[in-house]
Amino acid sequence: xxxxxxxxxxxxxAKTKIALYEAGISFTHDRMFKDVLLDDICRxxxxxxxxxxxxxxxxxxxxxxYMRVWLTYRxxxxxxxxxxxxxxxxxxxxxxxxxxxxxxxxxxSLIAFLSxxxxxxxxxxxxxxxxxxxxxxxxxxxxxxxxxxxxFKTCMEEAYxxxxxxxxxxxxxxxxxxxxxxxxGFLTSRLYGSKDVMSFYENHLRLxxx
Numbered sequence: 001x002x003x004x005x006x007x008x009x010x011x012x013x014a015k016t017k018i019a020l021y022e023a024g025i026s027f028t029h030d031r032m033f034k035d036v037l038l039d040d041i042c043r044x045x046x047x048x049x050x051x052x053x054x055x056x057x058x059x060x061x062x063x064x065x066y067m068r069v070w071l072t073y074r075x076x077x078x079x080x081x082x083x084x085x086x087x088x089x090x091x092x093x094x095x096x097x098x099x100x101x102x103x104x105x106x107x108x109s110l111i112a113f114l115s116x117x118x119x120x121x122x123x124x125x126x127x128x129x130x131x132x133x134x135x136x137x138x139x140x141x142x143x144x145x146x147x148x149x150x151x152f153k154t155c156m157e158e159a160y161x162x163x164x165x166x167x168x169x170x171x172x173x174x175x176x177x178x179x180x181x182x183x184x185g186f187l188t189s190r191l192y193g194s195k196d197v198m199s200f201y202e203n204h205l206r207l208x209x210x
Contacts, residue, residue: 003132006128006132010127010128020041020055020062024041024062027040027044029102029105031105033063034109034112041062063106063113063121066110067121071148071151072141074151076141085158085165086164086209088154088158089152089178090205092151092182093182093185096182100197111186126142126143131143156174156175163210165208169208181204181205185204186200
């Protein structure tokens, strides 16, 4: 996949969409996404409200887009470093914990948004131009819609094979626990007023890691 093969119009559309996404997420560094005004997002991106709705059905779709991009980066990182099992899982949780320090509003905003839905958000498909712009050099991995449930299951299957998953725990049974850990560990750290999110994740992982 080469950027020279992308029609200019498609490339401009992708740049506009990414600009809106980046503008929207930038506001969550110090506030909840629900408190971010759509007009402020459009103003920062230099794009009109009319144009915004050509790319996103509602403001909250930017959160889903963020999850799509963030999780894809994590999968690419796992593949590059050839991580598996609990090492791969920790790389995902560590990234989230580190990101929470600089982007204070994104995770609480995602949790609040997901709590209003009946299921985990469906990851959006990306155009060829979006993939090239967002994941240069990793277009093949970037073009695939990430699935957190599948990723965690793979990690646990690898842990089972490596003998690092506690006896009596099946990989598929560990997945719901890890989804709860992913969101719940973060919330628990907030309830305790701690900035060390990773320590709460480690407390959860000890329950299933041998």
